[in-house]
Amino acid sequence: MAVSGISGVESMLQQMRALVQAAQQGVSDPSELSPTVSSSQAATSFADELSKSIKRISDAQLTAKAQAERFELGDPNVSLNEVMINTQKANIGFQTAVQVRNRLISAYNTISQITI
Template identity: 40%
Template sequence: MDIQAASLLSEMQAMQSELRPLVPANNVAPQQDFAALLSQAVGNVNGLQHSTDDLRTRFETGDESVSLESVMIAAQKSSIAFDATVQVRNKVVEAYKTIMNMPV
């Protein structure tokens, strides 16, 4: 495994650990506002896309401090984050439709 792949793997593992909710010792999940979590997730995806656009622009204008590899990695990160967000949205819509079609 090369150095870039190892650093990307460690970065992905760090992001995964940030996403896992912490469960206290008494096994009661903390109360969290779903709307706030969803808003934060969409904000993170939006931030990734903006930083990727910034890196692309800097690379295209000839900034020597930006490498093609960093642009491609940033583009893949934002693409994966966007795809994951779309999948979560699809699951939420599917669950909503299922609940709305339940007989009362």
Template identity: 40%
Template sequence: MDTKGIDQVIGQLRATADAAASKSASAADATGGASFASALQNALQEVSQAQASAQEMSREFSAGNPDVNLQDVMVNLQKANLSFQQMVQVRNRLVTAYQDIMNMQV
């Protein structure tokens, strides 16, 4: 399985989350609530963990581990794929919102 493109998009999402976290940390402290940046970063970590888990389970199955069955491997791979697709859609919406804001006339 080629994960180069997936890793690149996750890297871009992490960079965006880190940039947003540094800018909005003081705003979250002032309001006393959770910041959007921390929520985005947590979601990115969950996607990354799901992909790592699916890849590890796939390796275990390929190595012939009798404790890992094909159904579990396929379900975990699909979960990781769906979570990644969801994060890509979130990224696309964020980019669109950013472009809309930048195109507003003051």
């Protein structure tokens, strides 16, 4: 799950870089600008990737919580190691989401201060 989250973030960053480069060069469509952006990446919007990432983080948190509850109730199929690892994965995913949010807010504030 962590790999797909990282690739989602990398995809978002690549899209953001392409949009910045397109804006700097005055191109309306970033896919025309760089051949490194594939058609599948261009078709997926930043909002869609962000939404998917938030859903994955939420699912990881719910899974970790359910697994912890099963461990607390004495389910022999759930080990403490699994509970701790999945809880940490959910925590890292959440921290990553908070950092992405902070970066987005910072970028928005920077852009809003630009005079036209």
